[in-house]
Amino acid sequence: MSVPEETMENPHILFLTSGSPWVLAATRTLSDAGLKVEVLANDADLVSTLESLRPDLLLIDADSSDGEGFDACKAARRSSAGENTPILLVTEQGNTERAYSAGATDVVISPPDPAILIHRSRALLAAARAFQEVRKSRESLEQLAYFDRLTALPNRAMFRELLGHELARGQRSQTPVAALLLDIDRFKEINETRGYKLGDQLLEMVAARLLQSLRKTDYVARSAEDTGAQVARQGGDEFALLLTDLAQLDDAGRVAQRILQSLVQPFVLGGEEIFVTASIGIAIAPNDGSDVDSLLQSAETAMYCAKRQGGNNFQFYAESMNEAMVKRLELEANLRRSVERDQLVLFYQPLIDISNRQLVGMEALLRWMHHDLGMVSPAEFIPLAEETGLIVPIGRWVLRTASRQLHRWHVDGFEWLRMAVNIANRQLREPDFVSDVQEILDETGLDPSRLELEVTETSVMKNDQKTLEALQELRKIGVRLAVDDFGTGHSVLTYLRDFPLNTLKIDRSFINGVATEGKDAAITSAVIAMAHRLDLRVVAEGVETEDQLSFLTRHDCDECQGFLFSRPVPASEIGEILADEIRSRRARQSGKSQLKAG
Numbered sequence: 001m002s003v004p005e006e007t008m009e010n011p012h013i014l015f016l017t018s019g020s021p022w023v024l025a026a027t028r029t030l031s032d033a034g035l036k037v038e039v040l041a042n043d044a045d046l047v048s049t050l051e052s053l054r055p056d057l058l059l060i061d062a063d064s065s066d067g068e069g070f071d072a073c074k075a076a077r078r079s080s081a082g083e084n085t086p087i088l089l090v091t092e093q094g095n096t097e098r099a100y101s102a103g104a105t106d107v108v109i110s111p112p113d114p115a116i117l118i119h120r121s122r123a124l125l126a127a128a129r130a131f132q133e134v135r136k137s138r139e140s141l142e143q144l145a146y147f148d149r150l151t152a153l154p155n156r157a158m159f160r161e162l163l164g165h166e167l168a169r170g171q172r173s174q175t176p177v178a179a180l181l182l183d184i185d186r187f188k189e190i191n192e193t194r195g196y197k198l199g200d201q202l203l204e205m206v207a208a209r210l211l212q213s214l215r216k217t218d219y220v221a222r223s224a225e226d227t228g229a230q231v232a233r234q235g236g237d238e239f240a241l242l243l244t245d246l247a248q249l250d251d252a253g254r255v256a257q258r259i260l261q262s263l264v265q266p267f268v269l270g271g272e273e274i275f276v277t278a279s280i281g282i283a284i285a286p287n288d289g290s291d292v293d294s295l296l297q298s299a300e301t302a303m304y305c306a307k308r309q310g311g312n313n314f315q316f317y318a319e320s321m322n323e324a325m326v327k328r329l330e331l332e333a334n335l336r337r338s339v340e341r342d343q344l345v346l347f348y349q350p351l352i353d354i355s356n357r358q359l360v361g362m363e364a365l366l367r368w369m370h371h372d373l374g375m376v377s378p379a380e381f382i383p384l385a386e387e388t389g390l391i392v393p394i395g396r397w398v399l400r401t402a403s404r405q406l407h408r409w410h411v412d413g414f415e416w417l418r419m420a421v422n423i424a425n426r427q428l429r430e431p432d433f434v435s436d437v438q439e440i441l442d443e444t445g446l447d448p449s450r451l452e453l454e455v456t457e458t459s460v461m462k463n464d465q466k467t468l469e470a471l472q473e474l475r476k477i478g479v480r481l482a483v484d485d486f487g488t489g490h491s492v493l494t495y496l497r498d499f500p501l502n503t504l505k506i507d508r509s510f511i512n513g514v515a516t517e518g519k520d521a522a523i524t525s526a527v528i529a530m531a532h533r534l535d536l537r538v539v540a541e542g543v544e545t546e547d548q549l550s551f552l553t554r555h556d557c558d559e560c561q562g563f564l565f566s567r568p569v570p571a572s573e574i575g576e577i578l579a580d581e582i583r584s585r586r587a588r589q590s591g592k593s594q595l596k597a598g
């Protein structure tokens with residue numbers, strides 16, 4: 001066997017000798033071959049020398065008949081410093097068996113031939129190096145398989161193993177085990193607006209906070225720490241925690257509360273403060289699941305429930321969550337197919353100019369005609385569509401359908417009609433949204449200023465760059481922009497200054513109370529005045545009574561919509577409304593000309 005020289009950088013040999021006559025020559029031969037040799041007398045403390053020196057090879061001269069060399073070999077093998085060190089033992093013919101059973105890796109017959117000694121030493125060194133490399137790469141493979149590279153926390157596979165182990169132990173000792181799943185709220189947004197690199201850094205910092213928050217010394221954390229509460233990264237922005245030997249079930253809630261609390265301080269990244277909240281689901285074995293899969297499933301259900309409560313909270317799993325989840329999943333599956341099954345319909349609600357009671361436009365309002373559930377209200381399925389992203393294809397359908405309908409009405413002679421279409425924030429943030437709108441305008445040949453896109457107050461309130469850019473682009477292509485449900489967002493008013501808006505729609509909840517001249521009236525009149533100062537048109541939503549209308553008239557509100565004039569109706573019923581409108585316009589016209597003539 002030829003041994004490659006390059007595998008032997010600076011190999012270091014410890015030579016334990018009993019003073020045999022060939023030792024001097026052998027030492028010289030080895031040194032001449034480029035090996036570093038340290039000679040140690042037989043009576044010195046071999047084990048401590050091994051520990052301090054950590055040689056790559058131990059060479060033992062076991063020539064003397066009293067067996068000291070063999071005992072040294074055994075001692076080296078048994079020591080932690082020497083257990084993996086290759087040992088080359090030089091001894092007389094006939095002792096080979098004894099040498100191997102003392103732990104020698106290889107044996108050379110004494111007196112050793114220098115060439116054989118060098119060759120065997122090199123062979124052993126190369127083998128040892130190869131062994132070490134295999135071990136290192138196996139360790140790093142294990143590291144890869146069980147630990148998350150970004151946060152260095154145990155990963156999903158490791159967590160499942162730990163959880164399985166603890167569940168079995170908990171079963172034997174009849175103690176509860178809790179699994180917590182934590183998902184960062186709106187992490188996707190952070191990733192998209194600030195970039196993945198910063199997102200990764202944020203995850204690392206969150207991981208550190210999680211660990212830290214479990215290391216405090218009050219009762220809950222102490223118990224968590226004593227029993228080895230485990231934090232793992234499940235992937236993406238999801239973390240998992242395992243709590244064992246809980247003194248009381250409520251402790252899991254206290255740990256969750258502490259974690260939420262630990263996230264309150266903003267994270268400083270790239271000179272910017274980032275506020276992070278999370279949703280946590282808690283499931284406790286054996287009640288919420290006695291095996292890994294079912295327990296994690298329950299924790300996940302609870303976590304989604306926490307998300308739907310608006311995030312920044314924790315929920316214990318409850319049976320009823322599952323039913324709600326199943327219902328939602330069914331609804332989602334059905335909604336997914338609603339477009340292709342032609343189950344979506346647009347209703348239209350007239351928009352009235354308050355000064356002359358003329359019809360000036362329509363708002364398109366989506367309806368879902370479900371074969372079993374009947375007509376599902378947008379309030380029920382729009383949030384679901386937003387959460388799942390289904391709002392993107394659905395919203396595109398709405399925009400195209402409403403635009404085509406408007407074009408048809410224009411062709412029929414009602415070219416003064418405007419169309420308001422509701423747009424979800426999720427749509428605005430789609431990279432193709434503006435070009436989709438342009439395409440629909442081109443396809444229908446509509447005058448862009450006849451189209452008004454309504455964005456909700458909560459979506460402009462977020463004030464993020466993507467939304468702002470989309471709105472600016474939309475204004476450039478000439479469509480009008482309205483802020484819908486004004487007053488419901490607990491908002492700061494800065495967006496009214498910063499965003500390129502045309503119209504402000506006062507939410508129905510204020511209009512409801514205007515006629516009684518209380519706070520709603522004060523707010524509404526102030527909002528109208530403010531909007532006019534900002535050059536915005538004001539639309540009042542949900543006008544149901546003449547009293548409300550007369551209040552709005554007195555305060556110069558520009559337009560309104562509501563059941564007083566019409567409920568939202570299908571396009572087929574709009575024909576009649578338009579015909580009425582034409583009649584009353586003509587009547588007014590002839591009234592005016594008679595006045596003039598008179």
Ligand code: C2E
Pocket residue numbers: 349364365366377378379382395398422423424454484485508541542543544561562563564568
């Ligand atoms: P919105 O855009 O503020 O629409 C006005 C809502 O008020 C409509 O509810 C309408 O039917 C209702 N409404 C109008 N006048 C009156 C009234 O006098 N009294 C009462 N009590 N209610 C009145 P709808 O159609 O159920 O829609 C609810 C919400 O769903 C809409 O609020 C809008 O935010 C959303 N939505 C509807 N269609 C779409 C759509 O195509 N895309 C998106 N993203 N959201 C939509």
Ligand code: MG
Pocket residue numbers: 363422454484
């Ligand atoms: Mg609207």
Ligand code: MG
Pocket residue numbers: 484485505507508541
């Ligand atoms: Mg509204």
